[in-house]
Amino acid sequence: MVIAIDGPAGSGKSTVARMIAEKLGFYFLNTGSFYRAYTLSALDRGIDPLDREKVLENARSITLSVKDGNVCIDGRSEEGRLHSPLVDKYASPVSSDPRIRDMVNSSVRKIAEGLDIVTEGRDTTTVVFPDADYRFYFDASPEIRARRRLAEQPGLDYETVLQGIIERDRMDREKAVGALKIADGAIVIDTSLLTLNQVCEKVLNALRCTSA
Ligand code: DC
Numbered sequence: 001m002v003i004a005i006d007g008p009a010g011s012g013k014s015t016v017a018r019m020i021a022e023k024l025g026f027y028f029l030n031t032g033s034f035y036r037a038y039t040l041s042a043l044d045r046g047i048d049p050l051d052r053e054k055v056l057e058n059a060r061s062i063t064l065s066v067k068d069g070n071v072c073i074d075g076r077s078e079e080g081r082l083h084s085p086l087v088d089k090y091a092s093p094v095s096s097d098p099r100i101r102d103m104v105n106s107s108v109r110k111i112a113e114g115l116d117i118v119t120e121g122r123d124t125t126t127v128v129f130p131d132a133d134y135r136f137y138f139d140a141s142p143e144i145r146a147r148r149r150l151a152e153q154p155g156l157d158y159e160t161v162l163q164g165i166i167e168r169d170r171m172d173r174e175k176a177v178g179a180l181k182i183a184d185g186a187i188v189i190d191t192s193l194l195t196l197n198q199v200c201e202k203v204l205n206a207l208r209c210t211s212a
Contacts, residue, residue, distance in 0.1 A: 001026070001116045002131075003207070004124040007138035008169050008180060010145030012191045012199055013120040016138070018069075019200045021118040029111060031121030031128065033071040034104040035095040036082040037064050041073050042094070049090035052097050059100055066111055092168055098177040101127075122172055125183040134207060135186040138199070142166050144192045 003020065005013045014030055021028035038059045039049055047054045065072045070079040081087070094100060105128050112119065112129075121128070125135035140148075146162040172180040182188060187206050191199050 001133045002112065002129045003118045003134045003136075003203075004129045004132040005118070005120040005136040005138060005203075006122055006125045006180065006183070006186070007120075007136075008140075008145065008165075008172065010148050010165060011138035011140045012148075012194075012196060013136075013138045015196055016191075016199045016203060017118045017120040019196065020203055023200075023204070024116070024118070026116040026118050027112075028069045029066065029108060029117050029119040030069075030071075031104060031108055031119060031124055032091070033079075033082055034064055034107060035091045035100070036087050037071045037073050037078060038062075038100060038104075039087050039091045039094045040078055040081055040084075043086055043090070049094055055094055056097060056099055059103060064107060088164075088168075092171040095122075095178070096171070096175050101178045122180040123178040125186050126181060127178050130183070134210070135183050136203060136206070137182045137186045137188045138191050139188065140190065140192040142169065 003026070005017050007013045017030070018028050020026070038055065041062050042049050042055045042058050045058060047058055049055060062074055065075065067077060070077045071082070072078065108119065108128055119129065125132060125137065142162060142165050145165050146158060149161050149165070150156055150158060189199060189202050194202070
């Protein structure tokens with residue numbers, strides 16, 4: 001079974017997807033980590049992350065895998081380094097190359113083969129698994145998402161974080177391929193005023209209601 005959740009950064013989809021996977025005993029797959037891993041690897045090797053050809057060449061030269069829910073580059077888990085401000089900034093332009101998207105999509109589909117999974121990202125309900133058994137779209141206002149980010153990293157400046165979120169939303173929504181959008185028939189959950197447990201409950205209720 002595939003449960004797919006899409007939505008913008010900070011909408012709570014990663015945490016909730018992980019919680020749901022744990023509750024159901026499903027495999028958790030975060031597709032954004034793959035784009036982050038290609039971005040991190042390029043940065044580590046001194047490649048300009050905006051140089052599409054070099055980024056692609058590098059991506060083809062490394063192997064991404066998943067171990068215990070963590071993405072590994074050439075067998076080594078880099079989970080702890082995937083969320084640096086630089087990776088945050090460049091993962092979106094890296095993910096806008098359709099050739100990189102094809103590589104990520106085939107890896108993700110291959111890993112998911114024969115498994116019960118909860119996956120999340122920007123296009124898991126539209127492109128990667130359009131026939132997923134359950135499809136959700138999480139949303140929340142940019143201001144709320146900026147506050148959530150500040151709660152995780154208190155030293156940051158609110159306005160800078162907010163502008164970063166607005167800019168990343170724009171890039172994610174305007175991508176030529178794999179753009180962030182609500183899939184036809186997806187269940188939309190506005191998480192702005194909900195706790196993670198409440199969002200989780202809504203997802204589980206939707207699964208119960210439609211599983212007959
Ligand atoms: O979900 P995240 O913030 O870890 O994703 C990192 C980047 O990858 C983000 O800029 C959006 C992009 N992404 C994507 O284009 N498609 C996906 N399915 C998942 C993430």
